[in-house]
Amino acid sequence: MGRRLIYLVVLGLTVSFGARMAPAQGEAPASQPPVESLPAPPELPPPSLASPPSELPASATPPGGAAGTPAKKAPGLKLKGAQAQAQAPSAPVPAPAEEFDPSVAKELAVGDGTMPAVPTPGDPGTAPDLLDAGSKDPLPASSPSEPGEMPVPPRDPNVERSQAPLGASPGALPTPSGAEQNPLPAAKEPPGQSSASIAPNEADELVLSPDRLRTGVQSVGLSVEVKGPATLNLNTPATYKIIVSNPGTADAIGVVVRDALPPELEFLSSQPSEQRGPDTLLVWHLGTVRAGSKQEILLKVKPTKKGQFDHAATVTMRSGAKSRTTVYEPKLKVEQIVTTAKVLKGQTVEYRISVTNTGDGPARDVIVRAKLSPGLRAEDAGGSSDQNLFELSLGDLLPGQHVPLEPLVTDAVLGGEQWCKVDVTSPDVAPGAEESRSEKVVTVIEPKLAVTLVGPKERYTDTIAAYAVTVTNPGSATARNVRVQVTLPVNAQLVKLPSGAKFDIQSRRLTWDAFPVEPGEKEKVNLGFEVRMGGPRLYELTVQAVGDQGLSAKEITSTDVIALADLALEITEDRRVIDVGQLTTFTISVKNKGSKAATKILVSGRHSPEVLIKKTAGTEEPARYKQDAAGKPDNGGFLFPEIERLDVGQEIVLGVQVEALKIGLATCRIFVMHDDVEQPVEDMEKVRVTQAVGK
Missing domain, CATH: 2.60.40.10 (Immunoglobulins)
Known part of the structure; x- marks a missing residue:
């Protein structure tokens, strides 16, 4: 009972005189597990050295050992190396050789050295476990009626829609912590990269690694208390105790204690070991003070001057909070x-x-x-x-x-x-x-059709014109059931029916049976026919090819049938055999059997040496012998005067009387020329000359 009374008195003194630093940042969400502490800085002593001297109760050792010793990890995680050893229950540590002042020891007997009021996160019954079970947070958020309430930011429906799970309405409120229904998989830590490897250096005073922080609003309440004797004798060693406590819900990170000793005190030793600064400054890097825990520094000094002095310790820390965002990539x-x-x-x-x-x-x-x-x-x-x-x-x-x-x-x-x-x-x-x-x-x-009809451009009347039909398929598929049809003009007569074709006299159409045409230039179909032309005019022939799938090709070709002066020449003789000295007459008939008048008609001839022309008839002027350059007769050549015109069907008759000069076969060859021909029309007649009997 007396021990409990002492504990309550000392606790009251702690509240009254202890320096409390509580930069409250809010509460940590119950759904997030506590962040594990990092190992102690290299300059701190092993966990076993942080236990209090033997004068203090052995049970007063802070949970988890001295400052910087890792607390118990969350279930499912495995500790390795020195951290696993720190996990085991700490054994009592032998007291230092130095003896402590009894009066100071009496004041330092605060509490019973058991687990702090706020359990270590991760153990059964810890604050996060209790929050998950429905208990209230030790530091509840301020209600709307309390001053200092943080204003609620305006809701952006576009942001809510982009972050809401599929199927949720744009204005729906987020689900309670720990019950978010997200259809996406959880974010994974980059392979081969541990939390320790990406944590910043402890000396960094501005940035904390997100792996050391918790999501949501964090509340850190850090208090510091310096305990020492009220009175001392000169040159008498005394022990001071610096207690750093964190009653908040979030860890205090990077805790550093600085103590500038008064000139009246001489430093002897400390647990944990100190780092020396300029002049009398002592520095302890406590690392992380977990939520609901405390760490203690035992400082042994000796007064060297008498008088009254103050002994003050300064504590600095870092804290922070984080939010987690998982970025996904739809493809x-x-x-x-x-x-x-x-x-x-x-x-x-x-x-x-x-x-x-x-x-x-x-x-x-x-x-x-x-x-x-x-x-x-x-x-x-x-x-x-x-x-x-x-x-x-x-x-x-x-x-x-x-x-x-x-x-x-x-x-x-x-x-x-x-x-x-x-x-x-x-x-x-x-x-x-x-x-x-x-x-x-x-x-x-696709199949395609192309058709051509080739024939003469010009023909004369009553002549035969030959035509050829060519069917090709310039497409890429077979043209099927192709039928070719040629329409003949009036006054043009089909000379002969082609093989595989039919001719309709009424429509004047020449049609071939259906056939396929394969694609390609070499796969041609050639069809030929002949037509006798009539009178002079422009004759148009139409050819059309049709096939399946609406294929059709058509072409028109024309032949100009022109009129021709066609002069027919015929020679006859009165007597076929004559004696030397007798006369005979060659009758020359020139008739225009063509389709137009013949103009500038020239009739010429040549006889053999057996005869000699005596006279001519049929023209106003008689025929005359041709002369050579010397003016002599040109070996029997003769020429009639030019005939200006000979109409269609008109005939002209000319006569040449000759006298037989010597025995032999006498000949007379006649040539007819006119404007429409380049080559003369010719004919010949023969007379045999004999010797008279008795001469």
Whole structure:
């Protein structure tokens, strides 16, 4: 009972005279486990050296050993090396050789040396465990009615929507701590990187490593108390006690105690060991003082002067709080499957499109756009634009979610290479990723027809013109059931019916049976026919080729049938055999059997030496012998005067009378020329000359 009374008295003195530093920052959320303390700084002594002297009760050793010794870790974590040894129950430490002043020892007997009022975090029944069980926090947050209440920041619906789980309404309040429903996986620590390796240096007075802090509002209440005897005798050693306590809910990190000894005191020793500063400054780096724990410094000094003096200790610390943000990366992948790589024009092409979120975060407001080439037309064009563009909203996609779309069915309306380009976008996904775009190309094959009709550009009346029809397929597919039809003009007569063709007299159409035409320049089909031309005019022949799938080709060719002065020449003789000295007459008939008048008609001839011209008839002027350069007769050559015109059907008759000069076969050759011909029309007649009997 007496011991308990002493404890209460000393505790009252502690509250009255102790220096309390409590930079309260709020409470730590109950859902977060306490952050483990780092190992003690290198300059501190081993944990066993931090135990109090033997004069103090052995049970008064602070939990976990001296300053800087790690407290008990959270369940499931394994300690290694020196930390594991500090975990074991501490054995009593032998007292130092120095004896303490009994009066000081009596004042230092504060408490019974058992566990502090606030249990070590991580043990059963600790403050976080109690909070999880529904008990109240030792430092509750101020109510709205209390002064100093922190204002509630305005709520941003866009931020709430971007951070809320999928399926939650934009205005929904966050779930209670420890009950957040997040569909995403928990963030992982970077492989091969421990907390200790990324913790900042203890000497850094500005920045604390997030691994040493807890999330939420943190409350640190740090108190310091210096205990020493009220009176001392000169040169008598005395022991002072500096007690640093943390009754808050968060750890105090980087705790440093500084003690500038008065000149009247001579420093002897301390536990833990001190670091010396300038003049009489003593420094102790206590490291981390866990929430609900305390650490003590025993300082042994000796007064060297008498008088009254003050002995003060200064404590500095660091504290902080953190928030945890997990960043996920949604990724969008679009895939296309086309039903065929080659399709016939006029048939359908089906594109099967699917979108997958291959990332680990949700993709919101996913939009799929499909762009078709001009040669493709969607069967259901209700959602397309003028640019043949289709757009579909998928909403939100969870990680790993696969969404197949309705097939996009298109009609191939043009030949060649046609394509469908698809891209998928989301405001949560960086644009331009290769896997978010897809292009599929199909080759649209189509048959084509080309037809040509080749014939003479000019012909004369009553002549035969030969024509050739050529059918080709410049396309990429077989043209089937091709039928060729040629329409003949009036007054043109088909000379002979071609093989595999039919001719309709009424319509004047020449038609061939159906046949296929393969693509390629070498796969030609040649069809020929002949036509006899009539009177002079421009004759037009029309050829048309038609086939399946609406194939058609047409061409018109023309032949100009012109009139011709066609002079017919005929020579006859009166007597076929004559004697030397007798006369005979060659009759020359020139008739225009052509289609126009012949002009500038020249009739000339040549006879053999057996005869000699006596006279000519049929023209106003007689024929005359041609002369050579010397003015002599040109070996029997003669020429009639020019005949200006000979109309169609008109005939002119000329006569040449000759006398036989010597025995032999006498000949007379006649030539006729006019304006429409370059080569003369010629004919010849013969007369035999004999010797008269008795001469």
